[in-house]
Amino acid sequence: MGKNKKNKNKGKNKGWKEWRNNMVAKGTISKPNPEKNVDQNKAEEDIEGKEKGRNLSPSKALAGPSNPHKNVGRQNKEEENRKVKGKHSSPPKSLSGPSVSRPGPNAPLGIRPLSPIFSNPLPAKINALSFEDKVEKLSQVLADPNELTGLELVLDRSGLKVSTDFVEEVLKKSYKSGPAAKRFFDWAGLQLGNKHSPYAWNLLVDILGNTKMFDAMWEAVKCMNKEGILSRHTFASVFTCYAMADKANEAIMTFEVMENYGCPQDVEAFNCLLCALCRYRQTAKAQNFAERMEDRFPPDADTYAILLEGCEKEGDAARAKKTFGEMIVRLGWDPANTAAYNAFLGALCKGGQVDESLKFLHVLRSRRCFPDKSFYSTAIHALSLKNKVEEAAMVFDTMLRLGYRPSSTTYNSMISAYCYAARTEDAYRLLDGMVWNGAFPDSTTYNTIFQALIKAHKVEDASSLFREMTRNEFDPDSDSLSMALVMRDLNVATMVWKHISRKGVFPQMGVIALFVNSLCENGKRQDAKMCVEDMQEKGVEVSDEILKRLMMEKNERKDPDERSSKRRREHH
Known part of the structure; x- marks a missing residue:
């Protein structure tokens, strides 16, 4: 079978x-x-063998077909077939870019050969671009993780020419692309004869540390040491990278091995370490290390200023008082130590001891030691948060009397304090005087006063301020919109709604429902209907509650006899 x-x-x-x-x-x-199929199968087998790790010899990779006469015959047959198909048949599309030969056994690891149809992400004539455009284009390629495979081959095929300035600018824009930045740095070094600038090396160290590539970072430090370009700035970057990664012990160990790399352990390097730790909220470890090294590195004014700035950042008032007392005992009252006084008073304010900071302010002034503008801004903000309007106004007036010009942020803090206390006249006075002191109102300024006027039911002032705000191209925030739409005066609410509709940014649906109900209750059903239709035209999905409210209003407006007859028919 x-x-x-x-x-x-x-x-x-x-x-x-x-x-x-x-x-x-x-x-x-x-x-x-059949010959074409055989050649195609051979090519596929070669590619599969290469993917599995079998290296082809350069002679085999570059060798052509075994019988050139077969090739010629095949080409003639293909030309005859194209002629037979007619003149309307489209010619074969040419492959973009030059052909790429297979890499030899010494090809760099991690670089896969590109296929003949490979599209280079860099433009073909990249060297014809301006300096800024070249930097921007290459930075985009380095930021794309999909371009890591075969990056060096991409750069080779582009024909890009680099310079020291070009490498520095590309590295500045590649802080989040550690692996790609390192490979570009190595590739560019071949063109520059491995003579990168010290600034480029420091940028590379900073990038590798920021992306937590600490092994590669230390390799770069060792290369810099061999070239004799290692400096305190390099170790300052290493301190900062370790502190940012919450590795205080590694930062301290780096300081201890500095001398092994030819960098002296001096007070400046010591303060760089403390500054890195305090900047990233590790003030306690910084202070413990400073006390341990006190005999070798006696703290100076900069040391105390750095430690007090760390206390201010963390809002640690108790530690700030202790450190400030030690500074006064060791250094005395020095009018030049303004940074330390600012940080100390700021730490008290952020630690919730604003009244205590004002007492110390009087003590400092009696010793002819004055803080600068930054403290007054911090104190005004802290007092406004505690709704201490009189104290904030006193500090604000003192600031002006000393010749300091408040910033827009400081003005906003003071205006907020006045508005919270329902002193809108004083808030208006500050608004009018901002420009004379070089500060300009922003969206926060207008929204704060606008909300205070609505709460105080000052309709005319609120309308006037709203028109001024929109004329200066400042938009009301969601709180201002909500308060305006639910207020009793429909004229202001309608004016605000027209602005909302023009911008196409609508508040929450609950607020819109209250506005529609208010219109319907005041006999403005047609206006309510127009608002709903406007939202629907702009693609906003209106809630069922609003639609039911409009239908209910429509039914209530019908003739009473018609409604009674309809009820009778439904009953029967």
Whole structure:
């Protein structure tokens, strides 16, 4: 039975071959080219072998077909076929870019050969671009994680020419692309003769540390040491990177091994370490290390200022008092130590001891030691948060009397304090006087006063301020919109709604429902309907509650006799 089945299949194959030969003779289908299939299979086998790790010899990779006459014959046949197909057939598309030969056994690891249809992410004539455009384009490529594979080959094929300034600018824009920045740095070094500038090296160290590539960072430090370009700035970057990664112990160990790399351990380097730790909220460890090294590195004014700034950042008033007392005992009252006084008073304010900071302010002034503008701004902000309007006004007046010009942020803090105390006249006075002191109102300024006026039911003032705010191209925030839409005066609410509709930014649906209800209750159903239709035209999905409210209003407006007859019909 198996033999009969085999003969049956053989007969089928024979019939299929006869049919195929007839189709070829008629010209319906083209004649198969076994040599082309063989060459294609060989190419696929070569690619598979290379992917598995079998390196092809350079002679085999670059060798052409074994029989050139077959190649010529095949090309002639293809040309004849194209002529037969007619002049309307489109020519074959040419491959973009030059052909790429297979890499030899010494090719760099991690670089896969690119296919002939590879599209280079860099433009073909990148060197013809301006300096800024080249930097921007290459930075975008380095920021794309998909371009890491074969990055060096991409750069080679682009023909990009680099310079020291170009490398520095690209590195400045690649702080989040550690691996790509490192590979570009190494590739560019081949063009520059491995002579990067010290600034480029420091940028690389900073980038690798920021992306937590600490092993590569230390390799770069070692290379800089061999070239004799290692400096305190390099170790300052290492301190900062470790502190940012919450590795205070590693930062301290780096300081201890500085001398092994030819950098002296001096007070400046010591303060750099403390500054890095305090900047990233590790003041306690910084202070413990400073006390441990007190005999070797006696703290100076900069040391105490750094430690007090750390206390201010963390709002640690108790530690700030202790450190300030030690500074006064060791250094005395020095009018030049303004940074330390600012940080100390600021730490008291942020630690919730604003009244205590004002007492110390009087003590400092009696010793002819004055803080600068930054403290007064911090104190005004802290007092406004505690709703201590009189104290904040006193500090604000003192600031002006000393010749300091408040910033817009300081003005906003003072205006907020006045508005919270319902002193809108004083808030208006500050608004009018901002420009004379070089500060300009912003969105926060207008929204704070606008909300205070609505709470105080000062409709005319609120309308006037709203028109001024929108004329100066400042938009009301969500709180201002909500308060305006639900207020009793529909004129202001309607004015605000027109602004909302024009901008296409709508508040929460609950606020809109209250506004629609208010319109309907005041006999303005048509206006409410127009608001809903306007939202629907802008693609806003209106809630069922609002639609039901409009339908209810419509039914209530019908003739009473018609409604009663309808109820009778429904009853029967």
